[in-house]
Amino acid sequence: MRYLILSDIHANKEALTAVLAHVKRKRWEKAVFLGDLVGYASNPNQTVDLVRRLKPLVAIRGNHDKVCSGLENGELFNRIALQAALWTRNRLTRPNLHWLRTLPRGPVVVDGAFAISHGTPIDEDAYIFGEIEALNVFRQTDFPLCFFGHSHFPIVFALTPDAITTMLTSSPCFRIRLEDGARYLVNPGSVGQPRDGNPHASCALYDSETRVLSIHRVGYPIHAAQRRILGAGLPKPLADRLALGR
Numbered sequence: 158m159r160y161l162i163l164s165d166i167h168a169n170k171e172a173l174t175a176v177l178a179h180v181k182r183k184r185w186e187k188a189v190f191l192g193d194l195v196g197y198a199s200n201p202n203q204t205v206d207l208v209r210r211l212k213p214l215v216a217i218r219g220n221h222d223k224v225c226s227g228l229e230n231g232e233l234f235n236r237i238a239l240q241a242a243l244w245t246r247n248r249l250t251r252p253n254l255h256w257l258r259t260l261p262r263g264p265v266v267v268d269g270a271f272a273i274s275h276g277t278p279i280d281e282d283a284y285i286f287g288e289i290e291a292l293n294v295f296r297q298t299d300f301p302l303c304f305f306g307h308s309h310f311p312i313v314f315a316l317t318p319d320a321i322t323t324m325l326t327s328s329p330c331f332r333i334r335l336e337d338g339a340r341y342l343v344n345p346g347s348v349g350q351p352r353d354g355n356p357h358a359s360c361a362l363y364d365s366e367t368r369v370l371s372i373h374r375v376g377y378p379i380h381a382a383q384r385r386i387l388g389a390g391l392p393k394p395l396a397d398r399l400a401l402g403r
């Protein structure tokens with residue numbers, strides 16, 4: 158089975174549209190979404206509609222989905238994130254609000270092939286930034302392969318009996334074949350708000366038969382997304398950071 162792995166779209170319709178156009182030329186059979194569909198950018202309903210149309214689809218919730226749909230009050234959010242979440246909550250249609258509220262919490266095992274989580278498979282709101290956090294997750298779980306999001310940083314951690322290694326992807330198309338006997342934690346990067354210094358949208362493709370994983374960076378009309386954010390009255394830093402990839 159070939160999977161399209163998406164995470165952290167954050168209501169950026171322009172980025173999601175560009176990613177879906179990019180992968181149209183590639184072969185994939187099932188979409189998998191790691192959470193944070195909404196929050197930050199200005200097209201929550203169009204983004205939810207686009208993702209709901211991806212079928213078959215396995216999707217879990219992220220921390221912004223919880224706050225934007227009213228499941229949580231966002232007391233741990235910074236001022237700008239909370240402002241965007243409340244703006245989003247007031248604009249989501251009733252069916253989209255309901256759909257977001259009923260997204261399952263990770264981890265979820267997909268087809269027996271891999272697990273997915275938003276933050277970590279232990280705590281959906283916790284981050285994996287580096288090898289210490291990755292090692293803790295490897296030690297407390299037994300998933301051979303887990304895709305995660307939340308950090309908005311495309312990265313691969315590999316655990317062999319001898320060492321943990323980190324692969325920070327920097328090319329427009331990073332590709333590896335996963336090795337037997339190793340365990341992996343993989344972040345496909347963020348579609349709608351990359352934070353690794355590269356403003357291009359990020360997504361992954363994974364073939365569970367060949368075990369080939371690829372992470373793709375896709376350019377999109379950032380100025381259009383920025384104009385929409387400002388036009389909606391959302392905080393200016395949310396528009397500025399799209400061009401910086403931070």
Ligand SMILES: [Fe+2]
Pocket residue numbers: 165167193219221307308309
């Ligand atoms: Fe996020």
